[in-house]
Amino acid sequence: MTSRRAFIKAGGLALFGIGIGGVPNFMARAAGSRKATGLYKKNKIMVCIFQRGAMDGLMAVTPFTDEYLKAARPGLFMTAATQGNNNPLIDLDGRFGLHPAMSSFAPLFKENRLAIVHGIGSPNNTRSHFDAQDYMESGTPFNKGTASGWLNRAAGLLGHDASPFRSVSLTSSLPRSFYGDNAAIAISNLRDFSIQMKGNPMAANMAAKSFEELYDQTSSSLLKETGKESFDAVKMLQKTDVSKYVPANGAVYPTSALGNALKQIAQLIKMDVGLEVAFAESGGWDTHFNQGTATGIFARNVTDLSSSITAFWTDLGALQDDVTLMTMTEFGRTVKQNGTGGTDHGRASCLFVLGNDVNGGKVHGNVQPLSVENLEDGRDLAVTTDFRSVFSEVAGKHLNIHNDKVLFPDWKGNTIGVMRS
Amino acid sequence: MKKLLRIAVVTGSCCVFLAILSSFIAGARFSSLRFPWRKAGLTEEQAAAHLLSRFTYGATPGQVEAVVKQGLEKWFEQQLEARLPDDSLQVLLQGNEALTLSNTEIVNTYPRNAQVQRMAIQDGFINKDSVNKGDQKAYRDMLQQYMQQKGLKPVQELTRLFINQKVLRAAYTQNQLQEVLTSFWFNHFNVSFTKNDCEQYIPVYEREVIRPHALSRFEELLLATAKSPAMLTYLDNFNSTGAKEMPNGKGGKKKAGGLNENYAREVMELHTLGVDGGYTQQDVTEAARVLTGWTLYPMNDYYNKANRERLESANPAALERRGVVHTGDFLFQPNRHDMGTKTVLGKQFAANGGYEEGVELLHMLAHHASTATFISRKLAVKFVSDNPPQSLIDKMAKTFIDKKGDIKQVLITMVNAPEFWSSDALREKTKSPFELAISAVRGLDARIHQPYQLYTWISRMGERIYYYQAPTGFxxxxxxxxxxxxxxxxxxxxxxxxxxxxxxxxxNLLALNNNHEPESAEAALATYCRLLMPERNSEATIQRLTPLLNDPRLQQKIDKAAAKNTMQQPDRETPETIQPGYAAQRSKAAATAMAPANKYQLSQVVGIIIGSPEFQRR
Structure with missing residues (x-):
């Protein structure tokens, strides 16, 4: 802590900055002239993406040899075979096919960096979006009153000093996953992380200096300590002009909410500000109406999801070793298509895990033939893997935390080998 | 003449007697109010400031003096009564008829988006094949047209009006304590806009369940929440049924939910006993069985009109014989109730207890010793400090038991206790973002034309009110x-x-200071610290800031930048919002320059005060 502050002061950053868009040149030079030697010890980073609305796992990763599925979804089923000028599924292993709009995932899967877990979900069979998201984020599928979120508990288990940027959610308000005693911040735009007076940067500069003085002298230790951290954090961000960020390796992020969120997470990772747990969201998965096939709303959603993630991965370059990314969604959708060209709330779905320590190139989990007797409640893809099994394994292996009693207090179970041991 | 005089005397003395009597009665309820601030070494002004910081959303200009003049106990008594006229607030809230609608009216006027879509398809207004396909704008326009035709409004409009109302109420109600407690109890019995199932019921929940009971007996509040559509849907009890109704597994789309323990668990863990209150999982399950059949009256014309018509056409006597209970929006459905015997916390509930056994259960929970402690502690955390002394909690819990959960009496015990006035408690609470924003508005004596703008800031600062997802509340x-x-x-x-x-x-910053512009930055700091943070010691703040504010070099740059900005941007501000500094600057552009030493921006000084650590505390 001391050394970091000393570094910042020595670097000429003691004079307060003014919003990231207008970092004075001397400051940028000062920061740029010396190598930003790790202010925080290098840590692993876990990135979670919540797909709100319940993704149709059977369309994202289709068991295309399943005749029952084909019969249940006359208007939605896609094949891996090329027929005329259709846009077929990408055959992953002779049984599962990736939706063609996720073609950018195919190479990652082939390189064994991307794993898929199918038939995953919650033991609580609620089909309410709210309840299922709540349970998944708190990590206690039968207890609503759990005050904390599982990612907050994960951060608490890391066992070393936290940077103010340890847990960051690129959302406008704190997600349930981050509720709890360990500090976490929600920020939709990194540029907001500064003292601002629109149109008057000098006044902002002076206000910032004033605040720094005042927070330094307050008798409330909470305000004093947090104040100090806030100003340090602002200075750390100011080393880079975040509004002029150029992704590396030719990565192109979609101009979507998710694309922007992942781009900013990549920036934080590169700035080395102590990020360890990051969170972002993706919406629009509640496809009751006309979800489409190779084109249409579902295809648009998975295009955004996969392109955003692939851009993020490309952008990370050499930092990929530090990062594991995992998607999650509250439940899956009915095996049968409904009367309006869509699917209704179901049980199991699938998720994606991406990272260099992931046991990739495989569709993990257990998906039985989709005959009625194999379905949950006679209608849905059965949950054969508890989401906590995978969350626990990914967080455990990647972040090196091993206390499932804290992470998932009600859960006892086995991991399925989605991470390489 | 003599007689007349006698009558007059008798009448007069009668009046006096009645006046004394009535003041005695009124006073008798709270005769125990005696605040020990002197023993804590406070001045009366400091005591008034402390009182205001805890039981209002912030002192308004001159309020400390007014409370001293009125008498601290007297002021508090009025706040407990919560009957002060709110005429000016009512004027501000006028025209928002939506906020007076019943739940039935709301669900049928402000349908959720999914419902509108289904209705429009059913009515043949839009084709189901057009959803998510083709021209999305045209599709949205069609939906909008449909809603207009049907007299429907988007539910977001209602939530917005509701939030606006809350901001205005907090800022301007004379009955500040009632509003502070409304927020407190809402958060204690939290429900959330994030859960679509309950969002339509939340305005009525706050208006009719929380606010009127904020200063009543705890049991009444508990029962009212238990029976409210908002809580019944938020914690799923509406869907909890006895074992007989368990789904057959065949998988129809809509099936009875079976036993749902969510409400039963949280009513013990979060609403009454507390997590260490001495109940077991078995108690949770049994309590859930007691509460099966507690659901809401069918209100929605689209989804359950038939159900309602069945109930309405039934013979009331027959319904009563069957044990159906219908009060307001609440419905007890005996055929969904588990008729067996149950045991909760050692208390036996005989078979066929019906609706009444749920009431008994809540009665038992409301008066449990663990509840007395749990609620007392939570109140002390709200009003005294984040770590209130056990001695205080014990006193409050004793009152809670002795006075049968009378919330007013528990508060009186708290304010009468030396712990409330001790130096450990003063300025020890951190304002929540909502409290911060409203206290700033009140301190500046500001007018709010667009409450939602404040709400946006409050959310950004970390308190998106009504959207906290978990039943724990913030x-x-x-x-x-x-x-x-x-x-x-x-x-x-x-x-x-x-x-x-x-x-x-x-x-109007100048009006706050009797239209007198302080002569220097230092004077401005001192004056506005005193106005915005009455009875606080601001010496250190002034000492630290004065050199900065007086740095002529820095000031010149700021002025230059500001002037440039003012010239570039068309001025959208109303005359009232123009800050003295800006105004001075504009006139200055034409006139001769002031001496550099005198230049400062009052708005900036005030902004720094509001953002200062001291202003974050209450």
Missing amino acids: PDKGTYWINTGSLLNRMNFGLALASGRVPGVSF
């Missing part, structure tokens, strides 16, 4: 509210508000 402690991101937003809020950059909030 954690009421400084360490939750204060983190690096939220703290910067608090500072930025201060700067934005004071410089007139929070749209829809206007005030």
Whole structure:
């Protein structure tokens, strides 16, 4: 802590900055002239993406040899075979096919960096979006009153000093996953992380200096300590002009909410500000109406999801070793298509895990033939893997935390080998 | 003449007697109010400021003096009564008829989006094949047209009106304590806009369940929440049925839910006993069985008109014989109730207890010793400090038991206790973002034209009111509210508000100081610290800031930048929001320059005060 502050002061950053868009040149030079030697010890980073609305796992990763599925979804089923000028599924292993709009995932899967877990979900069979998201984020599928979120508990288990940027959610308000005693911040735009007076940067500069003085002298230790951290954090961000960020390796992020969120997470990772747990969201998965096939709303959603993630991965370059990314969604959708060209709330779905320590190139989990007797409640893809099994394994292996009693207090179970041991 | 006089005397003395009697009766209820601030070494002004900081959303200009004049106990008594006229607030709330609608009217006027879509398809207004396909704008326009035709409005409109109303009420009600407690109990019995199933019921929940019971007996409040559509849907009890109704597994789309323990668990863990209150999982299951059949009356014309018509056409006597209970929006459905015997916390519930056994259960929970302690502690955390002394909690819990959960009496015990006035408690609470924003508005005597703008800032600072997802409610402690991101937003809020950059909030800084502009930055700091933070010691603040504010080099740059900005941007501000500094500057552009030493921007000084650590405390 001391050394970091000393570094910042020595670097000429003691004079307060003014919003990231207008970092004075001397400051940028000062920061740029010396190598930003790790202010925080290098840590692993876990990135979670919540797909709100319940993704149709059977369309994202289709068991295309399943005749029952084909019969249940006359208007939605896609094949891996090329027929005329259709846009077929990408055959992953002779049984599962990736939706063609996720073609950018195919190479990652082939390189064994991307794993898929199918038939995953919650033991609580609620089909309410709210309840299922709540349970998944708190990590206690039968207890609503759990005050904390599982990612907050994960951060608490890391066992070393936290940077103010340890847990960051690129959302406008704190997600349930981050509720709890360990500090976490929600920020939709990194540029907001500064003292601002629109149109008057000098006044902002002076206000910032004033605040720094005042927070330094307050008798409330909470305000004093947090104040100090806030100003340090602002200075750390100011080393880079975040509004002029150029992704590396030719990565192109979609101009979507998710694309922007992942781009900013990549920036934080590169700035080395102590990020360890990051969170972002993706919406629009509640496809009751006309979800489409190779084109249409579902295809648009998975295009955004996969392109955003692939851009993020490309952008990370050499930092990929530090990062594991995992998607999650509250439940899956009915095996049968409904009367309006869509699917209704179901049980199991699938998720994606991406990272260099992931046991990739495989569709993990257990998906039985989709005959009625194999379905949950006679209608849905059965949950054969508890989401906590995978969350626990990914967080455990990647972040090196091993206390499932804290992470998932009600859960006892086995991991399925989605991470390489 | 003599007789007349006698009558007059008799009447007169009668009046006097009645007056004494009535004041005795009124006073008798709270005769025990005696605040020990003197023993704590406070001046009366300091005591009044402390009182206001805890039981209002912030002191308004001159309020400390007014409370001293009125008498601290007297002021508090009025707040407990919560019957002060609110005429000016009512004027501000006028025209928002939506906020007086019943739940039935709301569900049938402000349908959720999914419902509108289904209705429009059913009515043949839109084709189901057009959803998510083709021209999305045309599709949305069609839906909008449909809603207009049907007299329907988007539910977001209702939530917005509701939030606006809350901001205005907090800022301007004379019955501040009632409003502070309304927020407190809402958070205690939290429900959330994030859960679509309950969003339509939330305005009525606050209006009819929480606010009227904020200062009543705890049991009444508990029972009212248990029977409210908002809570029944938020914690799923509406769907909890006895074992007989368990789904057959065949998988129809709509099936009875079976036993749902969510409400039963949270009513013990979060609403009454507390997590260590001495209940077991078995108690949770049994309590859930007791509460099966507690559901809401069918209100929605689209989804359950038939159900309602069946109930309405049934013979009331027959319904009563069957044990059906219908009060307001609440419905007890005996055929969904588990008729067996149950045992909760050692108490036996005989078979066929029907609706009444749920009431008995809640009665038992409301008066349990663990509840007395749990609620007392939570109140002390809200009003005294994040870590209130056990001695205080014990006193409050004793009153809770002795006075049968009378919330007013528990508060009186708290304020009468030396712990409330001790130096450990003064300025020890951290304002929540909502409290911060409203206290700034009140301190500036500001007018709010667009409450939602404040709400946006409050959300950004970390308190998206009515959207906290978990039934725990927001954690009421400084360490939750204060983190690096939220703290910067608090500072930025201060700067934005004071410089007139929070749209829809206007005030006149000079008027606060009798239209006198302080002569120097130092004087401005001293004056406005005193106005915004009465009875606080601001010496250190002034000492630290004066050199900065007086740095002529820095000031010149600021002025230059500001002037440039003023010239470039068309001025959208109303005359009232123009800050003295800006105004002076504009006139100055034509006139001769002032002496550099005198130049400062009042709005900036005030912004720094609002963003300062001292202003974050209450």
